[in-house]
Amino acid sequence: MVATTVQRVLRPEGYEVEVALGGAAALEQARINRPDLVVLDLMMPGIDGLEVCRQLRADRNLPILMLTARSGTADRVRGLDLGADDYLVKPFAYAELLARVRALLRRMPPPATVLQFGDLTLEVESGEVRRGTRVVALTAREFALLAHFLRHPRQVLTREQLLAAVWEGEDTDDNVVAVYVGYLRAKLDDGAEPRLIQTVRGFGYSLREA
Secondary structure (H helix, E strand, C coil): CHHHHHHHHHHHHCCCCCCCCCHHHHHHHHHHHCCCCEEEECCCCCCCHHHHHHHHHHHCCCCEEEEECCCCHHHHHHHHHCCCCEEEECCCCHHHHHHHHHHHHHHCCCCCCEEEECCEEEECCCCCEEECCEEECCCHHHHHHHHHHHHCCCCCECHHHHHHHHHCCCCCCCCHHHHHHHHHHHHHCCCCCCCCEEEECCCEEEECCC
16 A cells, blocks of 8 residues: 555654545545645545645645656646646655655745734744733643644634644543633733634634634
8 A cells, every 4th residue: 555655664764644545534634733745646535636635735835745656747737737746656766755755845944933923922942922021921731732823823723623733642631622722811811902712612713813
């Protein structure tokens, strides 16, 4: 299986690899896990690789390496037109796969070291958080949760997405997200300041203006 091969090649090089066995699963995992790069097989059950590529590209700018057994020019052009950044024909040499992954990742800008929304600022490297001129002291978990909100401003984030991003599969109580959102609100809002983390009933939470 190609997915297993890709996983076996990339993991020893230090990459964290998640495998999705189908187009619908790939889109769902990309939505929840927000990967740095996608290695996408053209031939997948359900939603094919071309449609997955189109939807991924519509959602965000991330490197997409498309794999296919088809070597025809028309297929390569269609994949690139839909948003793939590179194209690798199966069977491929492992060294070439690694080289193309490294090249695509080098093109991406470095992650922001300062995240900001309105008068809220989070410095990733120093760990300092400010609301206006006021310094806000956060625990490590609160800091990680706030950073995730700041990386996805005005986007509705479900409890499942927040659990996957911040708690990373830990065995936690179902109410833990609500509890930590409450902690953040208590520290970020002093009563006079507008609330920044809004509850979107039936869906989740969003960092947005009231």
